[in-house]
Amino acid sequence: MSSSLFELVFNGSPIGNYLLTPTPEATIIAVNDAFLKASSRRREDLVGISLFEAFPGNPADADDSGEAALRRSLARVVETGQPDPLPAQRYPIQVELPGGGVAYEERFWGAVSTPIFDDDGRIVCISHTTIDMTEQVNSAAALTESERRYRALATATEDVVYRMSPDWSHMRQLEGRGFLKDIAQPRRSWLEEFIPQEDQEGVNKAVHDAIRNKTIFQLEHRVRRVDGTCGWTASRAVPMLDADGEIYEWIGAASDITERKEAEQKLKDADRRKDEFLAMLAHELRNPLAPIGAAAELLQIANLDEARVRQTSQIISRQVAHMSQLIDDLLDVSRVTRGLVSLDKTPVDIRRVLMEAVEQVAPLIHAQRHHLELHLPPGATIVTGDKNRLVQVFVNILNNAAKYTPGEGRLELGADVEASRVVVSVTDNGVGMTPDVAAHAFELFSQAKRTPDRSSGGLGIGLALVRSLVELHHGTVSCESPGDGMGSRFVVCLPRACVEPVHSEGMRSSGSSAEPATSLRIMVVDDNVDAASALAMLLEALGHEVMVEHRPTRALQRAREAAPQVCLLDIGLPEMDGYELARRLRAAPETASSLLIAVTGYGQESDRESALAAGFDHHLIKPIDPKKLYSLLAEVSV
Incomplete structure (x- = not known):
């Protein structure tokens, strides 16, 4: 091949190439156009000088190993007489900055060094071909980084x-x-x-x-x-x-999203139970309203004898008591679930608790003609707790057993004493529960399937209250049933107290006598005209002198004139509330020592505390329990 043809092929190659002397200095003999373009250099700046002088390493770059790798590759070519390839090699090259000075631009090169021999087999030069692989290396690095980030994201x-x-x-x-x-x-x-x-x-x-x-x-x-x-x-x-x-x-x-789906299902179930509860509550409240309304109508249109009037009033009293119990249960559940109930814990004999619970449920048991078996320990068994709340627990469970057992059923109440606990069980042969009902029996608003006559299903608050009260006593409650129509068994476990029994005060008279010891001057203040009138008539029937006011300002004026010994004040009054009225009555000399009784529909503990702080002596919840009112009036000294 002629020299001119070789030059054309050499310079026309798209691959960068230069010829080097086979010496340690590796002087550049020739360089083609492709390499000049790739390295941004001129031919006159390269030919005749050492490759390592033309492209020096960066002494400030600890990772710049390109020069050392290239020297070793060229040495191998001279030593072996064989071509020596280099993979993509990081070899930053020096570039001149526009404003003067130099910098190093990171480049990656793929290279092959090939020995060129003369006729005698001696190496006359080394052909060094290079390919600028910077773009490919950077793309591969970016792909690797992207994959690494993807893996990190997938792992995280x-x-x-x-x-x-x-x-x-x-x-x-x-x-x-x-x-x-x-x-x-x-x-x-x-x-x-x-x-x-x-x-x-x-x-x-x-x-x-x-x-x-x-x-x-x-x-x-x-x-x-x-x-x-x-x-x-x-x-x-x-x-x-x-x-x-x-x-x-x-x-x-x-x-x-399992947890989210389960939470959504719980919300749906709770919402469904709430709707069922509200429907049932409306039904339960309408039931007592019907006889109350009929009795009230009867008292208006008929000329009744004393016996019929007494019978009618007893109907009204029973139904009001039923409604009051429903409302009390609702308030109890609200207080317990919000953590507002404080227990008055004392050593209590569990036998006495169970007997009082039986006494309260006895009317329902007798009405249903049930047979109740008691299996109680022979001696006193003491637990530490709030006696009234514990009675409430077992009243609710016994009431459920009696209610959901068809007439002439069998109920069993037993208590087993163990070393560290007392286990009380209530068993019946009633309607029983399906497994799903038993699993949710103690949840608020949980109800069994209802029938039109309400022979099964309830408000769904009684057992929720039971569980909350038992847990406040550091106990547990559970239920089980073989299935529909096969009865149920409820078990309450309470920690046993290692103390001697404290004998409770004997049962006191209910104080239900309607005969007052003394006639009192009483002022009733309530903006509800019917409520005020009904209470006034009741007090007058007991022989008291009663004055009625519906507005607080008029009540203050009347109090200065008549100096009532007892004031029954509603809280939700116009102009000023009952708290402010009580403060003013307490500040007036005519009523400074009067007995002030709050009469309100608000029955929270905070409401009672607010009433006492305002100067009230007592706090009664509507509808007023007549026995409580009689007892308070009986304590007033003239």
């Missing part, structure tokens, strides 16, 4: 990451993060393996719609988890499209 997230074939026939990859099983090999049976049978049709439909429309697949469905349980997932997959717009793969992620 709790989502499942998966890849699917275009038609979803194969699951190509699944990384479950402990939620679903990881897979390394493609799976054809992914649908049957991961999706419950009843959800497969919905998943298939959503998949086919996404494939047909080339849109994002997204669906909430149930899924088999790695622990064998069935949970919920929110799955979303994006179609990957090629240059022709065809799907070549799906990339998706699935979140474990």
